[in-house]
Structure formats: structure tokens, C-alpha cells
Amino acid sequence: MTETALKQQALRLGKQAKVAARRLAPLSSAEKNRALLLMAEKLEAKSGFLVEENQKDLEFATANGVSSAMLDRIALDPGRVRAMAQGLREVAALPDPVREVVKMWRRPNGLQVGRMRIPLGVIGIIYEARPNVTADAAALCLKSGNAVILRGGSEAHHSNQAIGAVLREACAETKVPQDAVQVVQVKDRALVNELLQLEEYIDLIIPRGGEDLIRAVVAHSKIPVIKHYKGICHVYVDSDADLQMAEKICFNAKVQRPSVCNAMETLLVHEAVAPKFLPAMIEKYRSAHVEVRGCARTCALVPGITPATEADWSTEYLELIISVRIVKDMDEAIDHIERYGSEHTESIITTSYQKSREFVDRVNSSAVMVNASTRFNDGGELGLGAEIGISTSKIHAFGPMGLEELTTTKFIVFGDGQIRE
């Protein structure tokens, strides 16, 4: 495709989305839910078609020798299609944030002033691999009254197209405009860069995927981007920790699902409890095949530990590797977090009231926890109902983003003829 054709194509997507967004914004919750439930029904009814189309992606991927982990991420089967449909039904059941008045007050001159939630408008999602993102992200955008432009990875091209076609078919039978959900058909990556220029038509870009993808989006976008680059999460075991609780949480935070952004990467332990706590903890990690890399003091305390290098402290392993550091107090733990952390998730294990308060006040990560596993930094787990991603940008949203974070508020003002003097 020529550059001109790509520009035109991007502009067409943007304009169609903006028109759809204006028609979508005033719809009632019932009308939007009707579309979501119909989408779920149709996905299940067309399960055979979806699995067939997915087969094309799998064949292409196999021919190109991708890893079995990647194949698993791309694959759809009837069970996964059902799960996708179920996800849509869950979004339909969530409260609609649009037109909620979040606050209202009265001014001395009698004006009544409030803030009402409204959709952002048009959201662009740029993602990789898993085709279920197509349905999940579309559902969250639709429910919050936003039109969405979805641009998935080429490795799931046929699957994403097929899911998009089914979702749009459902829209056509409801008041939701079809262009509220657009799945980009052009495979050329240059189209993404054209989309990122359309600040007049697209209000927000959410990239989901590896750090390289996200950095490329941020570098090219004129549109605000909400993202997180990585999650280097810490657990700090304080001198006043309940060590049994600490062991349980530290094991869970590292081992339960190591491949995700809210898994712990570095364990910080107060020197007063390190001799009692670390040998057993490390033994437990080893029994779960976790490779432990330690600071000099950790290596001196427990035989056979790989020494951690400077690079280890700022590495997001996303696998069964952990770095461990003994610190002399909470100040040193917080210094370490500020220096090497990614402002994602940190947890303190302590029985001290005063230290729990201080840790929560001083650490400014997107989620700061006391006596809980970092794995809880997730929209579903924290009670947002669902999440479209986790943000470590502080602007607009910080932490997991649910439906409310896909809205903004306008001021509404009710008067009786007030003028300014």
C-alpha cells in the first residue's frame, strides 16, 4: 500500500469511529447491554467458524516455527470461545459508568455544580497475540460508550478479523452503530503510525504487549497513550513481620503465575529477620524450581546462591527467577524501590501499625499493599469488575483501568439566571 493510501485508510477508520462514538454516547445501558449479550450469543453460535479461521493463523505460525508458548497464546478452541462469550456477559452485568454524577455541590450564588461521567470518545487499542483481547477490549469500550479501533498482531490476523466480523454483525441488529467496533484489516505496520497521528479523531491509545511495542507506540503517537512498560514488583519483609505470613505471601507473589506484570521480581528482607526467614524461604523457592540471585549478604547467609548483578535489580524476569536483598531498615528498602522499581506494585509484610502507615504513605506505586500478595494488583481482584490494562502513567489513570477509567467527567451547571458581576 502506498503512503497516501495508508493515510486515507487511517483517516477513514478515524472518521467512522468518531461518527459512531457520537451515536453511541447517548445510548442507554439497556441498549448497550443488548448488543453485548447478542455478541456473546453469536460468538458461541459461530464457534466453528472462529476455530476454522484460527486454524489459518496456527498453520501460518507453525510454518514460521513460532514457539509452542506463542502457539498456545494464539489458539482458540470451543472452550476458549465460550470463555470469551462469558467475558462479554460479565461486562454486560457491570454497572454502566456513563452519565453517573460523581459529585454535586452548591455555590453561594445558588448555582448547582456537578461532575458527570461521559465517554472519552474513540479509543485505539494496539495489541499482540491473544485473539480474546479483540472481544474483551471491544466490550469494555462499548460498555463505557466509546468507539474502538482494534489493531491486533499479524500472528492472529484471521482470528481477529473473524471475531470482529461477528461482533459487528451483532451491532447491526441493535442500536449500536457497527463502526463502534472496527478491527483494522490492513496488515502493514505503517498503518499504526498513521493512526497515531489522528489526534482529531482518536482520544486515547492503549498499547498492550511487550515493552518494544509500547515504546514504539509512545515514540510515534500524537495522541495520549496510557501504558506501562514493565512491572518490577517488590515485597519488603519487615523486622516486625509475621514470618509465616511472609513466607506464604512471598511464595505466592513469585510462583503462582510468574509470567505476569504483578508477579514479584525482588524480595527485600530486613536484616533482623533475614537469618531466621531467608534459609527456609529460599529452600521453599528451590523446591519450586525458582532460581535465586542474592546480594552479598544473602549469598553469605545461604550457601549456593548465584550473586545478583546490578542489572538484576532492574530486570523484570517474568519467570521463575527472583533477586533477594537484605536491607538494614525500611528506609533502605524504600530507597531500593525508588531506585530500581517501576512504580507498579509493592507490598510490605509487617505487624507494625506505624510501619504499615509509613510504607503506604511514602511509596507512590500504582498499588501499595500491606500483608497481601502483589498478585492482587488486577482490575478484577481489586473490584473494578474488569480491566483493560494497568497504567503506570500517572496521568488520567494509575493502576488497573476499569470502565470508569475509560470515561472522563464534564461539569454540569444548573442555574436560575445567574450572571457574573
Add this chain to the structure above:
Amino acid sequence: MTETALKQQALRLGKQAKVAARRLAPLSSAEKNRALLLMAEKLEAKSGFLVEENQKDLEFATANGVSSAMLDRIALDPGRVRAMAQGLREVAALPDPVREVVKMWRRPNGLQVGRMRIPLGVIGIIYEARPNVTADAAALCLKSGNAVILRGGSEAHHSNQAIGAVLREACAETKVPQDAVQVVQVKDRALVNELLQLEEYIDLIIPRGGEDLIRAVVAHSKIPVIKHYKGICHVYVDSDADLQMAEKICFNAKVQRPSVCNAMETLLVHEAVAPKFLPAMIEKYRSAHVEVRGCARTCALVPGITPATEADWSTEYLELIISVRIVKDMDEAIDHIERYGSEHTESIITTSYQKSREFVDRVNSSAVMVNASTRFNDGGELGLGAEIGISTSKIHAFGPMGLEELTTTKFIVFGDGQIRE
């Protein structure tokens, strides 16, 4: 200055601000207020010095033949210095948003989850002319726990430097780090572009000034920018309007202060009341020297009206000119607003309950009003205490931005040993 030197200078400003932001964030309200009150005291005590330095800017401006309106914007006298000090005292008296827990809930597993306000970190303000912005913006950033880098226009260079020096002198006698307030000394505009690259050190950019300045900032910035380009505000006089009230509001919205963004630029009138309403309204405008440009129907109704061109509907006059259009119903009024408006401020004048509801629901501007002057779209007037600007970006803040809009929230999570299954 060479490009390398500029880069180093920008980086130094950014790094110093980030260090200061970390020291500023945990300070108590009392500590921040102490600095604000001391700043006010010192500004008044050094009024002579400030007026002297301001004289240099005025002389330079006069030598360069700037307009008398611009000279007035730059000028400082003891009264204006007192007003600036008073502004700081008012900010000190506002409630501190930092560490406010805005919401808290409990999860089925016993986790207690909340959202706590925290400062954004480092804010860059790029502005023109009025030197009082230096003190106002510094105060709002400081109160909300943010370090600020201030880059004013070269036309007020000496005044801004002098104000900055006094503010920093006050910081030095309190716990607020001096680098919480940095006024850029380098006059070279290229430094601004270097600052706009520092996404690692600066969290938010707020440009204040003309549309050209703002577009240049948006085009170059890697950092999120909150801004508004212009305010094309509408009043729609409905068929069910109280016409006396309508006349009072329409006059106020246009005439009370025409040079500001929340002044009305276009008046939309329902055809059913136009014959009764418009002749007297236009007479009233003319008596206040307002030039009226009308649609064909307006011109036919009232003799001697200049016909409005297509360009008029999307022009922010910022002076005593108004465009007037007769519409056949509210749908046509809203279509006009969507097509030509800037999502800033729109007001309906009506006695109809149903139409007030519909207008407020359907118009998604930063402030949507019923029976009130558009001039109320202002942080102080709407009850935010003060404002650092008005945003028509929907991301993060939409409408006037007060102290709360200079914060974000982190999730805080209190557990008793919870792990994910």
C-alpha cells in the same frame, strides 16, 4: 548556547525537580502552607525590588514597540504584588488534596482497597506575558505536592526571575526544597523543546497562552500535555426560554469580559422566539458596541446586520463581536455546536425540564450549563478554589483544573495475609 549545553541544562532542571518532588511529596499540609505564607510575606516585603526588575521588562518592551495592552499585561506595581501575595495566601487556605482517600471498599476475601491521592510529581508550565502566573502556578503545584519548572515568556524575563528568586528564598527557610520551584533562566526557546523530551523526569506539561504556543508544545512533547486550543462557547436560547433571563445571560456571556476563553462567541436562537427576542437583544449588543454577524435569517429579521461567513462560526473572536444564528430546533442547535464548537462551554436557556435534561445529557463539552452565563466555567467560580487552567483534552482533566486535577490516585490495599489461589 550549543545544543549539547541546552540538553544538559534541561536535564539538570529535570533531575533537580525530580529529587525535589520526592522530598516534597511526604511533607504535611502545615509545612507546605508555611512556605506559601512565607512566600507571600517576602513578595510584599520585596515589592520594591520586584517593581524595579519589572521596569527592565517594560523598558525593553517599550523599546520594541509592543502594544499598550501587552504592556499592561506585563506591568507590576505594589498593588499587583499585593494581589499576587494574596493569591498565595488563598492557596494556603485551600484544603490539601494529597493523601486524601477518595474511596474505600472491601473485597469478598477481606482485602480493604482504597484510592489515595498523590502528587503527579513534576509539572512543567510554559506560559506567556503576565508575571503573576509565576507565583500562582508555583503555589498550586507546591500545595498539591508537585515540583514545578516554570518557563515564562521572554517579555517578562526579569520579572519572572525576580519572583522566582523570592519564592525560592522562602523555600530555603522551610522544609520545602528550593528546587520545588525552578524558573528557567535560559532565554533560548530551544530549551523548551529539550524539556519536552524529558518524559523520565517531567510528568505533565501545561502550556498557557495563545493557540500557536500550545500547538508548538503539543507537536514537540513526549510528555502528556493538558491544554485547550480555544473556547468557542455557545448559548442556545430555546423556544421555552424566559426571554428576560435570556437577554441578561446573553449580554453577560458576551460583554462582561470578551477577551477570555469562556466568553460566548455564537448565539443560537430557536426560530419560534427569534422575532420576539433578537431585535431587542441585538439593539442591546449594539448599545455596548458589539458587532453582530448574523445568518441569513438573522439578517432578514434585523436590518443592518453583517452577514456571517462560514469562517465566523469557528472563530474565537475574543473581542466585542458575536455571530448569531437562528435554528429550527434543539437538534439543529446541537448539530451546530458539534460541528463548530470547541467542547469548551455551552449553555441552554429554557424553562423546559425535559429540554434541560436532554441538552445536559447530549452536549459533551467541558461545562454544560442551564440558565447560567458561560462565564462561570472557571475554577474559582465553580468552587474548585483556584485553577491552573482549563482543559479541553478529555484525558485526565476536562474543564477547569484545580488542586485535585494536579494529583493522581494510587491503590492502597490492606490485607491479613491474602494470597491468590
